[in-house]
Amino acid sequence: MNNIIISVDKLNIAYNGIRILENISFDVATGDYIGIVGPNGSGKTTLVKTMVGIIKSSTGSIKYHNISPGEIGYLPQKSFKVDKTFPGKVREVVASGLLGKKRFPRYLSKKEWKNVDELLKKLKIEKLADKSIGNLSGGQQQRVLLARALVSQPKILFLDEPTSALDPKVRNEFYELLKEINLRENVTILFVSHDVGGIGKHTSKMLYLDRSLVFYGNYDEFCQSDKMTAYFGSISQHQFCWRHTHDH
Numbered sequence: 103m104n105n106i107i108i109s110v111d112k113l114n115i116a117y118n119g120i121r122i123l124e125n126i127s128f129d130v131a132t133g134d135y136i137g138i139v140g141p142n143g144s145g146k147t148t149l150v151k152t153m154v155g156i157i158k159s160s161t162g163s164i165k166y167h168n169i170s171p172g173e174i175g176y177l178p179q180k181s182f183k184v185d186k187t188f189p190g191k192v193r194e195v196v197a198s199g200l201l202g203k204k205r206f207p208r209y210l211s212k213k214e215w216k217n218v219d220e221l222l223k224k225l226k227i228e229k230l231a232d233k234s235i236g237n238l239s240g241g242q243q244q245r246v247l248l249a250r251a252l253v254s255q256p257k258i259l260f261l262d263e264p265t266s267a268l269d270p271k272v273r274n275e276f277y278e279l280l281k282e283i284n285l286r287e288n289v290t291i292l293f294v295s296h297d298v299g300g301i302g303k304h305t306s307k308m309l310y311l312d313r314s315l316v317f318y319g320n321y322d323e324f325c326q327s328d329k330m331t332a333y334f335g336s337i338s339q340h341q342f343c344w345r346h347t348h349d350h
């Protein structure tokens with residue numbers, strides 16, 4: 103199929119000789135919004151780090167089709183803990199997402215500042231532009247860091263558990279916002295989360311990892327999958343799919 107943007111093939115990853123991920127194969131299509139889920143220590147962060155090139159795989163391959171490294175955005179897990187004393191203003195923090203590609207002296211053009219301001223509006227954080235990021239709420243900080251990742255207009259965006267510290271309402275708003283970006287800007291999104299039921303309502307596919315790939319398909323299939331029932335036992339699976347079942 104020619105709308106495949108990433109092909110992961112027979113990936114094996116080990117830390118110090120200890121196998122972490124085993125025989126992972128899947129394709130990502132352009133415009134997918136994929137929830138990467140699984141228990142603690144199942145290898146979700148390791149998979150994402152490998153896909154963005156921070157960790158080298160032991161064997162297997164990851165191929166990007168018609169994508170350059172500058173078109174891949176990544177929000178690592180740790181970026182969401184912003185120190186209260188960090189003095190950066192929202193507009194500057196978002197603009198700093200453009201600096202990586204520049205040579206010294208690293209000035210932004212008027213047009214680039216305009217793009218920054220437009221993005222702030224799009225993510226409904228324009229009123230925060232001159233505030234210090236350290237003083238914002240968790241949900242606001244997230245939008246700022248999302249804006250920072252989006253300002254360079256990536257075609258693919260990886261997010262590693264950015265919602266774990268948020269209350270359910272703000273978390274849901276964040277999923278909705280990503281869905282909008284996914285649909286409107288056609289950004290392909292891969293999102294690591296522990297909130298299987300919450301994210302499942304928004305994603306186009308679920309990837310369930312437990313050192314190997316347990317399940318890959320859409321949320322309906324995930325909720326009805328005999329394989330997942332066998333894996334979880336029916337009670338756990340219904341917990342994840344309860345809201346889904348009652349929404350229909």
Ligand SMILES: Nc1ncnc2c1ncn2[C@@H]1O[C@H](COP(=O)(O)OP(=O)(O)OP(=O)(O)O)[C@@H](O)[C@H]1O
Pocket residue numbers: 117118122140141142143144145146147148149
């Ligand atoms: N740098 C490292 N060196 C050695 N082992 C590591 C390293 N990073 C992670 N691991 C191990 O690899 C396994 C998978 O970790 P990983 O962080 O990818 O899982 P995860 O699914 O993202 O977990 P969580 O949901 O808790 O964030 C864990 O057993 C972890 O201890």
